[in-house]
Structure formats: C-alpha cells, structure tokens
Amino acid sequence: MNAQTNEKATPPETSGEPVASAEEIAELRKEIDWLDSEILRLVKRRVEVSQTIGAARMAAGGTRIVYNREMDVLARYRELGPDGRQLAMALLNLGRGRLGR
Numbered sequence: 418m419n420a421q422t423n424e425k426a427t428p429p430e431t432s433g434e435p436v437a438s439a440e441e442i443a444e445l446r447k448e449i450d451w452l453d454s455e456i457l458r459l460v461k462r463r464v465e466v467s468q469t470i471g472a473a474r475m476a477a478g479g480t481r482i483v484y485n486r487e488m489d490v491l492a493r494y495r496e497l498g499p500d501g502r503q504l505a506m507a508l509l510n511l512g513r514g515r516l517g518r
C-alpha cells in the first residue's frame with residue numbers, strides 16, 4: 418500500500434490503519450476488479466435506460482433535459498461530496514449522449 422503509492426511515510430502499524438497481508442491485498446484486488454466490472458455493467462445499463470427514456474420523450478415532443486429528475490440524481494450522490502457530484506454529472510452526461518452536449 419504505502420510502499421507502492423508513496424502517499425504516506427507513516428507505517429500502518431503506527432497510524433492505526435488496518436494492516437493487510439500480501440495475500441489479503443491480492444484477494445482485495447480481485448474484489449476491486451470484480452466491483453469495477455459490475456460498476457461498468459451497471460453504468461452501461463443506466464446509459465441504455467436513460468437513452469431510451471430520452472428518445473421517447475423527444476419523440477413525444479418533450480424536452481431534452483428534465484431538471485427535477487437531474488436534481489434527484491445529484492441529491493442521491495451528495496453523500497459522496499464533490500466527487501459524488503462529479504460522478505452523478507458523469508452519469509447524466511453519459512445518458513444524454515450527444516443530446517446534452
């Protein structure tokens with residue numbers, strides 16, 4: 418962890434961080450790989466769903482953007498702070514595709 422990222426000089430034993438063995442780190446990395454693939458799958462599905470809704474709304478003469486729905490999405494990610502906002506914005510942008518740019 419520390420040795421690889423060079424982020425902190427304090428050894429984990431003295432900083433109160435949990436200490437993971439090399440084997441545990443290998444397992445945790447597998448979990449991260451799996452989580453990333455699941456996140457990617459879900460994001461792709463979200464894009465599909467969002468684009469389907471957007472296309473239907475536009476075909477019916479509706480607006481490109483529904484602000485109150487976008488506010489709901491932003492609020493959902495607020496607990497993650499500014500990065501959560503960026504994440505929500507990225508999801509909304511992906512769903513809008515070229516329409517929202």
Ligand SMILES: O=C(O)C(=O)C[C@]1(C(=O)O)C=C[C@@H](O)C=C1
Pocket residue numbers: 467470471481482483484486487490508509512513
């Ligand atoms: O909920 C909608 O009406 C959508 O079109 C989906 C969605 C979204 O991706 O969450 C996308 C664009 C809108 O501006 C609001 C929300």
